[in-house]
Amino acid sequence: MSAAAPPSPARFAMSGPLSGRIRTPGDKSISHRAIMFSALAVGTSRIAGLLEGEDVLATAAAMRAMGASIERQDDGTWHVDGVGVGGLLQPRQALDMGNSGTSTRLLMGLVASHGITATFIGDASLSARPMARVIDPLSLMGADIVASPGGRLPLSVRGLVPAVALSYRLPVASAQVKSALLLAGLNTPGVTRVIEPVPTRDHSERMLRGFGADLSVTEEDGARVIVLRGEAELQPQDIVVPGDPSSAAFFIVAALIVPGSDVVVEGVGLNATRAGLIRVLKDMGADISAANERAVGGEPVADLHIRHSRLTGIDVPPEVAPSMIDEFPAFFVAAAFATGTTRTCGLEELRVKESDRLATMAAALVAAGAGVRETEDGLVIEGTSGEPLPGGATVATRLDHRIAMSMAVAGLHSRAAIEIDDMAPVATSFPAFTRLLDSLRTST
Ligand SMILES: O=C(O)C1=C[C@@H](OP(=O)(O)O)[C@@H](O)[C@H](O)C1
Numbered sequence: 247m248s249a250a251a252p253p254s255p256a257r258f259a260m261s262g263p264l265s266g267r268i269r270t271p272g273d274k275s276i277s278h279r280a281i282m283f284s285a286l287a288v289g290t291s292r293i294a295g296l297l298e299g300e301d302v303l304a305t306a307a308a309m310r311a312m313g314a315s316i317e318r319q320d321d322g323t324w325h326v327d328g329v330g331v332g333g334l335l336q337p338r339q340a341l342d343m344g345n346s347g348t349s350t351r352l353l354m355g356l357v358a359s360h361g362i363t364a365t366f367i368g369d370a371s372l373s374a375r376p377m378a379r380v381i382d383p384l385s386l387m388g389a390d391i392v393a394s395p396g397g398r399l400p401l402s403v404r405g406l407v408p409a410v411a412l413s414y415r416l417p418v419a420s421a422q423v424k425s426a427l428l429l430a431g432l433n434t435p436g437v438t439r440v441i442e443p444v445p446t447r448d449h450s451e452r453m454l455r456g457f458g459a460d461l462s463v464t465e466e467d468g469a470r471v472i473v474l475r476g477e478a479e480l481q482p483q484d485i486v487v488p489g490d491p492s493s494a495a496f497f498i499v500a501a502l503i504v505p506g507s508d509v510v511v512e513g514v515g516l517n518a519t520r521a522g523l524i525r526v527l528k529d530m531g532a533d534i535s536a537a538n539e540r541a542v543g544g545e546p547v548a549d550l551h552i553r554h555s556r557l558t559g560i561d562v563p564p565e566v567a568p569s570m571i572d573e574f575p576a577f578f579v580a581a582a583f584a585t586g587t588t589r590t591c592g593l594e595e596l597r598v599k600e601s602d603r604l605a606t607m608a609a610a611l612v613a614a615g616a617g618v619r620e621t622e623d624g625l626v627i628e629g630t631s632g633e634p635l636p637g638g639a640t641v642a643t644r645l646d647h648r649i650a651m652s653m654a655v656a657g658l659h660s661r662a663a664i665e666i667d668d669m670a671p672v673a674t675s676f677p678a679f680t681r682l683l684d685s686l687r688t689s690t
């Protein structure tokens with residue numbers, strides 16, 4: 247297990263109106279993929295706008311350990327010299343994935359079809375997360391995987407060359423599992439098929455095509471079917487990473503709940519497989535408008551203008567969940583200030599993220615004085631009709647960046663400050679979070 251950093255508590259108190267323009271950092275999912283695919287191309291790729299958070303840096307370190315050359319330039323772009331599909335080298339040490347599920351699951355897929363063995367370790371949160379969802383299909387492809395009890399980290403993957411091409415129907419809506427299989431398929435002769443009954447974020451498909459992979463997506467009986475021809479040759483690319491909608495979510499919710507707020511978040515990725523939060527908030531009455539719509543790095547992007555709004559409670563349809571899966575902690579905060587009841591269901595997946603996000607958010611919001619009932623697969627939240635929460639609580643974030651940022655936002659409209667027990671995990675996805683928040687609180 248990787249070493250734990252000392253906790254870094256912080257207090258977030260009642261705020262005046264938030265105003266100004268900010269730009270969110272690069273998308274975490276796309277940044278991981280930009281590093282991985284560039285590291286598999288032959289030649290030099292350039293990446294602008296890469297998220298320089300701990301999770302992405304863990305991916306970069308692992309790809310370096312397997313032979314890629316990855317360097318940050320003085321102007322902030324990253325240059326990656328790839329090894330070519332099939333060219334990964336045996337890492338000398340265990341790959342430390344820190345807190346990052348995406349790094350772990352995608353790289354397990356990559357190793358599974360190379361002639362190398364890699365051991366994956368991580369922090370206490372990652373070591374509690376289920377890996378059977380990738381172990382099972384990668385084993386069918388021929389990888390030899392030895393995991394800790396319950397299919398957890400630490401685990402080792404011994405790849406097989408040539409691996410056996412697989413046609414696999416995802417039993418759980420997971421872009422990480424889908425992407426792990428596509429990465430394994432890159433060095434596998436023949437055709438790898440992944441069948442997705444419920445669509446999940448499609449960054450891997452888009453970017454693999456951009457790198458020249460032979461990949462097609464069709465629909466069969468209402469499911470998405472992704473077909474990838476193996477033994478791919480990836481061409482180096484110039485990539486611009488769009489802003490992360492999952493990071494923008496904290497500022498969207500903050501502007502909606504703090505009276506008088508008027509905020510623009512620039513360059514937010516609005517890929518339909520990621521934009522569920524905005525659709526649901528608008529259905530609740532949120533004043534969010536998009537301007538300057540454009541494409542960045544093959545992804546739709548816009549500047550979002552958000553004004554404080556009176557929100558109305560809603561029943562969130564479960565089928566929207568995959569398109570806002572990481573935004574639920576922030577969404578629960580928005581719901582806590584709505585008028586009426588918000589009900590969510592079908593969110594079992596939230597129990598296996600960096601923390602059990604249903605239990606952790608229910609406990610945090612209840613401690614702050616919100617009316618929250620936890621069910622097996624969701625939360626039922628009675629809103630304050632725009633009134634502040636009592637606050638005055640210390641929140642346990644359980645090594646989960648999104649809990650820390652969500653409850654920091656809740657503190658901005660609470661009578662007594664909310665103390666976050668540890669802001670350190672925020673560095674995994676959004677190191678600039680507190681600085682950007684402060685810039686909106688002080689600007690006039
Ligand atoms: O593929 C990705 O980049 C991600 C997929 C999602 O996980 P699951 O695949 O487990 O749903 C999401 O929660 C995670 O933050 C990033």
Ligand SMILES: C=C(OP(=O)(O)O)C(=O)O
Nearest residue numbers: 345346347348349572599
């Ligand atoms: C679930 C998340 O990330 P990961 O699975 O990569 O740890 C997240 O960022 O909310």
